[in-house]
Amino acid sequence: MSALAAQAISTGRLDLLPLRVEHAEEMAAVLSDPALYAFIGGAPDTRRDLRSRYRRITAGSPDPAVSWLNWVIRLREESCLTGTVQATVGPSGHGTVAEVAWVVGVPWQGRGIAVEAARGLVDWLCGLPVHTVVAHIHPEHRASAAVATAAGLTPTDAWHDGEVRWQRSNGR
Secondary structure: OOOOOOOOEEOOOEEEEEOOHHHHHHHHHHOOOHHHHOOOOOOOOOHHHHHHHHHHHHHOOOOOOOEEEEEEEEEHHHOEEEEEEEEEEEEEEOEEEEEEEEEEOHHHOOOOHHHHHHHHHHHHHHOOOOOEEEEEEOOOOHHHHHHHHHOOOEEEEEEEOOEEEEEEEOOO
């Protein structure tokens, strides 16, 4: 598979927009609540650190067989960014795999935004030659497990760095 590029994805209420360095300004505020890091670890980035991180991410993977795809989530009705979704797509022993993740800022949680964004992302990936979509979720993170379930992923018996591997096979 040749390198992929993130494309705009629209859902009922959301626009998933390919990540740009300029998004760091607004996203620093979206991602500023320390509660977001309870399960994934770390701490909020400063605007400067987030700009630097976005610069590295948007430059792409150094491995030509792997594509880094990143989007910001824009809530159309409020015309604001609310979080991110991402996919790392590359080869595996069983076809192409997309490892996905999502995060929605605390003020927008509980409104179905993560579910809608994850579904949009997974549906888009399943339209590509992607065999399996995978997410790694902390076993106590019930909200993320609910998002994964809504996106069609199911938990497996496999663990990675203390998280449960969830997956959806695309049958390709």
